[in-house]
Amino acid sequence: MTLDEPPPGVIAGIGAGALRVAQEIGGILLLTAEVVRALVAPRIDTRELWKNLYKMGNRSVPIVVLTALFAGGLMTLQTGPFVKKFGATALAGWAAGYAVLREMGPILIALMFSGRVGANNTAELSTMTVTEQLDGLRALAIDPVGFLVVPRVLAMMVTLVALTVIGDLVALLGAAVVAHAMLDIEWSTMFHSFADNLRPFDFLHGVYKSIAFGGAIAVSSCYFGVTVRGGAVGVGRAVNAAVVAAAVSIMLLDFLLTYLTG
Amino acid sequence: MPDAELPRARWLHQRIEGAGAAALAALEAAVELWRVYVATWAGIVRRVARRRAHGRPRGELARQLYSIGNRSLVFIAVTLGFIGMVMTYEACLQLARVTGDFSQVGSQFLRLIISDFGPTLTGLMLATRVGAGIAAEIGSMKVTEQIDALRMSGVLPIDYLIVPRFIASLVMTLVLAVFGAVVMYTAGGLTAKYSFGVNLGLYFDASQVRARHVVLLVIKAIAFGAAIPVVAGFCGLRARGSSEGVGWATTAAVIGGSFAVIVLDFVISAAALFVTGGDL
Numbered sequence: 001m002t003l004d005e006p007p008p009g010v011i012a013g014i015g016a017g018a019l020r021v022a023q024e025i026g027g028i029l030l031l032t033a034e035v036v037r038a039l040v041a042p043r044i045d046t047r048e049l050w051k052n053l054y055k056m057g058n059r060s061v062p063i064v065v066l067t068a069l070f071a072g073g074l075m076t077l078q079t080g081p082f083v084k085k086f087g088a089t090a091l092a093g094w095a096a097g098y099a100v101l102r103e104m105g106p107i108l109i110a111l112m113f114s115g116r117v118g119a120n121n122t123a124e125l126s127t128m129t130v131t132e133q134l135d136g137l138r139a140l141a142i143d144p145v146g147f148l149v150v151p152r153v154l155a156m157m158v159t160l161v162a163l164t165v166i167g168d169l170v171a172l173l174g175a176a177v178v179a180h181a182m183l184d185i186e187w188s189t190m191f192h193s194f195a196d197n198l199r200p201f202d203f204l205h206g207v208y209k210s211i212a213f214g215g216a217i218a219v220s221s222c223y224f225g226v227t228v229r230g231g232a233v234g235v236g237r238a239v240n241a242a243v244v245a246a247a248v249s250i251m252l253l254d255f256l257l258t259y260l261t262g
Numbered sequence: 263m264p265d266a267e268l269p270r271a272r273w274l275h276q277r278i279e280g281a282g283a284a285a286l287a288a289l290e291a292a293v294e295l296w297r298v299y300v301a302t303w304a305g306i307v308r309r310v311a312r313r314r315a316h317g318r319p320r321g322e323l324a325r326q327l328y329s330i331g332n333r334s335l336v337f338i339a340v341t342l343g344f345i346g347m348v349m350t351y352e353a354c355l356q357l358a359r360v361t362g363d364f365s366q367v368g369s370q371f372l373r374l375i376i377s378d379f380g381p382t383l384t385g386l387m388l389a390t391r392v393g394a395g396i397a398a399e400i401g402s403m404k405v406t407e408q409i410d411a412l413r414m415s416g417v418l419p420i421d422y423l424i425v426p427r428f429i430a431s432l433v434m435t436l437v438l439a440v441f442g443a444v445v446m447y448t449a450g451g452l453t454a455k456y457s458f459g460v461n462l463g464l465y466f467d468a469s470q471v472r473a474r475h476v477v478l479l480v481i482k483a484i485a486f487g488a489a490i491p492v493v494a495g496f497c498g499l500r501a502r503g504s505s506e507g508v509g510w511a512t513t514a515a516v517i518g519g520s521f522a523v524i525v526l527d528f529v530i531s532a533a534a535l536f537v538t539g540g541d542l
Contacts, residue, residue, distance in 0.1 A: 063517065070528045077531045078378050082370070102352055107345070108524070111386060115516035119394070123509020130505050182535060232405050235505040236398025239512040243390045244337060251344040258348045 024245065028223045031145075035153050035219065038146045049151040056117045057159035061166065063116055064109055068167035071108045072174030075099045080183045089185050093193025096175040098202060101168055106206040107254060109167040110213040113160050114246040118221040121152055122242040125225025126235045134226065144226065153218040160214030164207060209257050216249040298420065298496045302428050305421035322426045330392050330427070331434035338442045341387050342380075346446030347453040349379070354458045364458060368465030371450055377475040377534075378482075380443030382527045385486030387442075388435055389519030393494040396427055397515030400498025401508040409499065424495040428488070435487030439479060474538060482530055489522040 038044075079095035125148065128134055134144045172194060179185040224242035228234045353367055400423055403409050409419045454460035494515040501511035 063521070067521065067524060070524045074378070074524075074528055074531060077528070077535060078374055081535065098352075098356060103348065108386075111390070112517070112520055115390065115513065115520050119513040119516050120509075123506065123513055127506045127509055182532065232505040232508045233398075233402040236394075236402050236508045236512050239509055239516075240391070240394040240398050243394050243516050247387060247390050248337065248340055251341040251348075255344040255348050258351055 024223075024241075027227060028220055028245070031149065031223045031226075032219050034145050035150055038143075038150045044150055044154070045147050046151075048147065049155055052151055052155035053159060056121075056155050057162060060113065060116055060159065060163060063112055064163045064167045065170050067108055067112045068105065068170040069174035069177075071104050071167075072096065072100050072171030072176075073178035075104055075171075076175040076178040076183070080179060080185070084183055084185075089189055090193055091197070092179055092183070092185055093175070093190050094197035096179070097172060097194045097198045100171045100175060101198060101202045101206050102258075103206075103254075105168045105171050106164050106210045106213065107250065109164050110160065110210060110217065110250050111247065113156075113163060113214075114217045114221075114243055114250070117156060117159070118217040118246050119239050119243050121156075121218075122221045122225040122239045123235060125152075125222060126228035126238040129226055129228050130231055130234060149222045149226070152222055153215065156218035156221075157211055157214035160210050160217070161207060164210035168203065168206060205261070208261075209254060212253045212257060213250050216253055217246045220245040220249060294500075295493065295496045298424070298499070299492050301418075301420045302424050302492060302495075305418065305425040306429070308421060309425060323429060326426045326430035327434060329395070330388075330430045331437060334388060334391055334434070334438060335441070337391055338384060338387055338438050339445050342383055342442040342446045343449040345379075345383060346375075346449040349446075350450035350453045351457060354454055354460070358458065364454070364460045365464055367454060367460060368451065369467040369470040372447055372468060373470040373475060375443050375447055376471055377478045378527070378531065380446060381439040381479050381482035381486065382523065383446075384439040384442040385435065385482070385490070385523040385527070386520055388431075388438065388486070389490050389523050390516055392431060393490050393515045393519035394512050396491055396494035397498040397501075397512045398508060400424075400495055401501035401511035404499060404501045404511075405504050405507050419499070420495070424491060427491045427495065431491040432484060432487040435490070436480065436483040439483040439486075443479070474534070478530070478534055482527060485526045485530060486523050489526060490519045493518040493522055 075096040076092065079099070080092055083089060083092045083095060128148075134148075137144050137147060176187060176190040176194075179190045180187055221242045224238040224245065228238040350367065350371060353371065354364060357364060357367065400409075403423070409423075412419050412422055451460075451462060451465045454465055455462050497511045497515040497518060500514075501507040
């Protein structure tokens with residue numbers, strides 16, 4: 001993707017880019033339709049599902065916890081001085097907690113998840129594709145979508161929600177730690193501030209966003225994995241394209257869900 | 263009962279061994295990452311000291327500037343535009359519930375964008391797009407033995423491959439951070455106007471921005487711009503095997519780059535807080 005020469009003409013370049021994007025969106029939507037169809041009369045390989053749940057969920061906990069700690073701390077660093085200037089320390093937890101639960105928590109965790117799990121998944125599927133293992137499955141009359149894609153999509157949606165729930169709590173803890181260590185705000189002030197100002201709906205808002213993020217990451221990473229072409233170079237490009245598509249769709253879905261549900 | 267004790271002792275032994283091996287591998291990777299970073303600076307010094315282009319492709323820097331900068335424009339505009347809209351929307355929603363006074367939204371949002379969200383979110387997005395791209399490219403060259411071919415021709419792979427990307431990324435991350443901040447702020451302003459009826463004259467208010475916020479944006483953008491190509495190049499050079507190795511390298515680059523951006527952001531913000539004495 002990055003090695004492409006500049007196109008011969010500006011208009012031709014824009015047209016080619018638009019066509020490519022349209023083709024990718026269409027392909028992702030078609031794959032989504034296939035996944036949904038496979039779910040109606042469940043044809044899911046449960047062993048593959050458990051394996052993916054463990055690999056995507058349990059093994060991502062360290063990176064998610066670290067990211068969430070820093071994200072929560074950052075929110076306090078950004079909002080805390082302002083709150084302190086006006087002497088309203090009781091609101092410190094409101095500002096940081098609201099930002100963490102509704103936006104920064106789910107988005108940052110989803111971005112890290114897309115890097116760790118989504119990219120990894122594309123790498124794995126595209127390696128299988130270029131070594132013709134998918135054709136092998138088809139030759140054995142096993143549907144690659146039902147066998148490989150559906151368990152991965154389900155596993156990513158479930159694990160991202162679980163990781164977001166863990167991450168949100170860790171991020172609030174990180175916010176309190178930074179407030180205590182750098183801004184001299186008492187632990188109890190911070191936790192009372194969380195309890196008084198945050199509603200359960202703020203938490204849920206982040207959680208149901210993460211369901212959508214998980215689905216988007218899963219389908220785009222699988223799409224670029226199964227459509228890859230051309231050996232090692234192709235695998236690198238597929239991973240690159242998958243993470244870019246995941247980042248764009250996370251931001252887009254975030255906007256749509258916030259706007260539609262408030 | 264030595265027979266019953268033995269399996270438990272072995273289990274413990276294996277755990278400790280595993281943790282030790284992981285720690286050693288992490289240390290080794292950190293040392294190697296540091297070496298790549300130092301070698302990149304050495305390459306820049308050599309490049310400046312030796313005027314004649316020796317062992318360096320013509321126009322490579324311009325090509326990297328184009329592929330890192332220009333080709334990321336649409337991506338940065340789309341992602342940061344949407345997140346700017348969401349953030350203003352959330353902030354106005356919350357203000358409407360509490361005070362209903364929107365006069366501070368624009369000025370405070372601008373302060374936050376310049377000192378943190380603009381450079382950080384741009385950095386995160388570039389870690390995804392540019393980091394993955396660099397790692398995929400260098401990783402493919404590594405597994406197809408093109409890197410070994412370079413070495414055999416007496417060309418240092420870091421000078422030839424990473425230095426132009428490093429310089430291009432330093433320049434373009436700064437440019438894109440400013441561009442991203444502008445897009446984010448404008449998108450937020452339009453959302454505030456059309457969803458909450460905030461006066462645009464009231465929104466576009468730079469009274470809260472001080473020189474230290476702009477300095478912070480520049481420092482952060484340069485730090486992220488330096489971290490992303492080094493981490494990605496390091497991951498690419500470590501690729502082993504064939505297509506699977508390239509996939510792993512690209513994944514590691516995305517994770518390493520994003521994590522580096524988040525940690526650097528935290529460190530720089532905390533340092534700024536100490537330097538300014540809590541009045542950021």
